[in-house]
Amino acid sequence: MENVELENVEGVGSATASKLRSAGITTVQVLAATPPREIAEKTGIGFNTVLNIATAARKSLSIDFITAEELWKRRQGMLKCSTNSKNLDKLLGGGIETQALTEFIGEFGTGKTQICLTLSVVAQLPPEKGGLNGNVVYMDTEGTFIPERVFEIANALGLDPHKTLGNVFLARTYNSNHQGFLIDHLPKFCPENNVKLVIVDSMIGHFRGEYLGRETLSERQQALNSQLHRLLRLTEAFNLPVVVTNQVQANPTQFFGDPNKPTGGNVMAHACTHRVYLRKGGKGTRIATIIDSPCLPENKTRFKITEKGIEDVQEGNEDTQEV
Numbered sequence: 246m247e248n249v250e251l252e253n254v255e256g257v258g259s260a261t262a263s264k265l266r267s268a269g270i271t272t273v274q275v276l277a278a279t280p281p282r283e284i285a286e287k288t289g290i291g292f293n294t295v296l297n298i299a300t301a302a303r304k305s306l307s308i309d310f311i312t313a314e315e316l317w318k319r320r321q322g323m324l325k326c327s328t329n330s331k332n333l334d335k336l337l338g339g340g341i342e343t344q345a346l347t348e349f350i351g352e353f354g355t356g357k358t359q360i361c362l363t364l365s366v367v368a369q370l371p372p373e374k375g376g377l378n379g380n381v382v383y384m385d386t387e388g389t390f391i392p393e394r395v396f397e398i399a400n401a402l403g404l405d406p407h408k409t410l411g412n413v414f415l416a417r418t419y420n421s422n423h424q425g426f427l428i429d430h431l432p433k434f435c436p437e438n439n440v441k442l443v444i445v446d447s448m449i450g451h452f453r454g455e456y457l458g459r460e461t462l463s464e465r466q467q468a469l470n471s472q473l474h475r476l477l478r479l480t481e482a483f484n485l486p487v488v489v490t491n492q493v494q495a496n497p498t499q500f501f502g503d504p505n506k507p508t509g510g511n512v513m514a515h516a517c518t519h520r521v522y523l524r525k526g527g528k529g530t531r532i533a534t535i536i537d538s539p540c541l542p543e544n545k546t547r548f549k550i551t552e553k554g555i556e557d558v559q560e561g562n563e564d565t566q567e568v
């Protein structure tokens with residue numbers, strides 16, 4: 246996507262552009278896609294002015310209507326980041342996709358964090374080795390980012406571990422509000438720091454801990470929805486993937502089959518482009534199943550957690566047979 250300067254949008258002078266930039270609205274794409282009310286609140290610019298410049302931004306990008314052919318072309322620019330497991334990549338249609346939000350859901354110990362840690366190393370590789378040639382933002386809500394583990398994975402994949410750690414920008418988030426604050430800064434931070442992958446592990450942990458009781462549910466869902474949509478806009482504005490993790494909760498009324506369902510309800514379900522459900526398989530393996538995707542078939546595969554992060558279960562291994 247071409248990058249037009251904010252100052253080239255009709256009605257945006259240097260003072261307005263600087264207010265927009267300091268609120269994280271760094272490109273015309275972000276200006277065009279952010280809800281005007283949110284821009285007005287964050288920048289202090291009058292609502293009517295915001296409406297005018299947002300309209301001008303959309304006009305300058307000619308994005309009010311595009312043909313399906315143009316959308317197809319835009320999607321040709323989509324990149325894929327390998328997970329280091331060929332089978333999981335295949336399940337995902339070639340890897341973790343840019344311009345999309347991919348969600349890994351599962352119980353404790355199913356490998357969500359291990360996938361995120363592996364991706365934070367692989368994303369730094371050149372495209373011919375399955376990477377995105379870029380740096381990584383890792384938002385850690387649970388304090389489970391272990392640098393020694395990234396060191397080990399980088400070593401096992403033949404990368405300089407110190408350099409690899411130096412390319413991961415870590416944000417330990419302390420509450421859902423702090424998480425939102427950091428998400429707001431990504432449109433500025435990502436292009437300035439060659440960030441090509443954003444990870445939020447976990448997306449919903451803080452929300453679950455802070456909003457207790459049914460009466461807070463709609464407020465929680467609204468706040469979660471707003472963060473997810475800001476992440477989605479980021480994927481499109483900078484052609485990068487966002488990976489989020491999510492937990493499960495038991496449904497006490499379900500007596501047959503897997504009683505676990507993803508937390509976050511419809512808000513998570515609608516905002517995430519591809520949803521991957523993880524569970525434990527035999528002999529320490531993990532099973533990944535696509536549960537919702539606009540273009541991937543509902544399918545499953547198996548992987549294992551090793552010193553390389555995650556990788557394929559060996560062919561011929563009896564574990565592969567019961568997938």
Ligand SMILES: Nc1ncnc2c1ncn2[C@@H]1O[C@H](COP(=O)(O)OP(=O)(O)OP(=O)(O)O)[C@@H](O)[C@H]1O
Pocket residue numbers: 351352353354355356357358359360389492550551552
């Ligand atoms: N170096 C390693 N080699 C093999 N297995 C490992 C290694 N490091 C961690 N594991 C395994 O990874 C699993 C933990 O996975 P992970 O931390 O990704 O879970 P999670 O899905 O993020 O769980 P939670 O919901 O608690 O965050 C454990 O079973 C652990 O034994």
Ligand SMILES: [Mg+2]
Pocket residue numbers: 357358359389446
């Ligand atoms: Mg985890």
